[in-house]
Amino acid sequence: MQALGISAGHLISQLANLVILLLALRVFLYRPVLNMLDERAAKIRQGLEDAEAASQTAAQAQAEYEKCIEQAQREAQGILDQAREEARQLREKALADAQREAQELLEKSRQAAEMDRRKALRAERTQLADLVVAAASKVIDQALDDQGHKRLVEQFLAENTAPK
Amino acid sequence: MTKQLRQSAAEEQGTQATVLVEEQGRTLAAVRTAVPLTHAQQAMIVRRLEAHVGQPLRAQFEVDPSLLGGVQAQVGDQLIDDTVRWRLSALREALIKSGEST
Numbered sequence: 001m002q003a004l005g006i007s008a009g010h011l012i013s014q015l016a017n018l019v020i021l022l023l024a025l026r027v028f029l030y031r032p033v034l035n036m037l038d039e040r041a042a043k044i045r046q047g048l049e050d051a052e053a054a055s056q057t058a059a060q061a062q063a064e065y066e067k068c069i070e071q072a073q074r075e076a077q078g079i080l081d082q083a084r085e086e087a088r089q090l091r092e093k094a095l096a097d098a099q100r101e102a103q104e105l106l107e108k109s110r111q112a113a114e115m116d117r118r119k120a121l122r123a124e125r126t127q128l129a130d131l132v133v134a135a136a137s138k139v140i141d142q143a144l145d146d147q148g149h150k151r152l153v154e155q156f157l158a159e160n161t162a163p164k
Numbered sequence: 165m166t167k168q169l170r171q172s173a174a175e176e177q178g179t180q181a182t183v184l185v186e187e188q189g190r191t192l193a194a195v196r197t198a199v200p201l202t203h204a205q206q207a208m209i210v211r212r213l214e215a216h217v218g219q220p221l222r223a224q225f226e227v228d229p230s231l232l233g234g235v236q237a238q239v240g241d242q243l244i245d246d247t248v249r250w251r252l253s254a255l256r257e258a259l260i261k262s263g264e265s266t
Contacts, residue, residue, distance in 0.1 A: 022176070118264070121263055122260065122264070125259060125262070125263050126259045126260050128259065129255075129256040129257075129259035129260050130256065132255070132256070132259060133252045133255065133256045135253060136252055136255070137232060137248075137249075140232055140233065140248055140252075141232055143235050144198075144232065144248070148233065149197075149199045149233055150205075152233045152234040152235070152246075152248070153197070153205055154260065155208070155234075155246070156209070156212075156234060156235040156246045157209065157212050159246065162181055
């Protein structure tokens with residue numbers, strides 16, 4: 001070792017210094033750095049877990065939102081269907097009412113027309129009957145002689161012979 | 165026929181019917197004709213009416229040319245109408261009613 005220029009004492013002191021340096025590094029550098037790295041890893045892990053949790057929460061919220069939207073759409077469709085059904089019923093009722101009123105009006109008109117027709121016919125028959133009776137009265141008044149009056153009296157007597 | 169029509173006529177003219185009048189124990193019969201009657205005809209009519217109502221009557225005869233012919237007798241509230249005017253009136257009603265069924 002002498003030939004190589006290496007002093008044993010110097011080597012030992014160098015080794016001691018190296019050990020001391022390693023110990024110091026271990027105490028003052030490696031451990032804080034490792035602690036810091038562990039903390040950093042823990043933070044990252046926590047962040048990932050938080051992100052996962054947030055992602056799940058967001059997914060749940062999305063699902064809830066979609067569920068609410070679907071429910072709202074179903075309710076809106078139900079309301080729309082009900083409104084359409086009510087409108088259809090109202091339309092049918094209005095149509096039925098209008099048809100019934102039209103039928104009643106038509107029936108009243110028909111009855112009024114029939115009544116007018118009967119009145120007119122009766123007036124015509126009455127006028128004709130008056131003319132017939134007036135003409136017959138004149139003819140009979142001129143045609144009836146004493147013999148005719150006598151026969152009428154005899155007819156009256158013949159038809160009123162039954163005792164009461 | 166005549167009896168039924170006479171009763172109808174009596175109902176129609178019921179408001180004009182003379183209230184039953186009794187005078188000296190006899191009911192008054194108002195007899196109207198289109199032409200004057202002979203005494204014999206009047207006597208026969210009274211007898212027929214008495215037989216019809218079953219009691220003695222005192223008749224009062226009147227002439228009404230508007231009857232045209234025949235005899236109309238009113239005894240109390242009963243009217244017996246067998247005049248040409250009544251027959252024509254019945255004919256008029258029949259003519260008016262003849263077309264009402266159609």
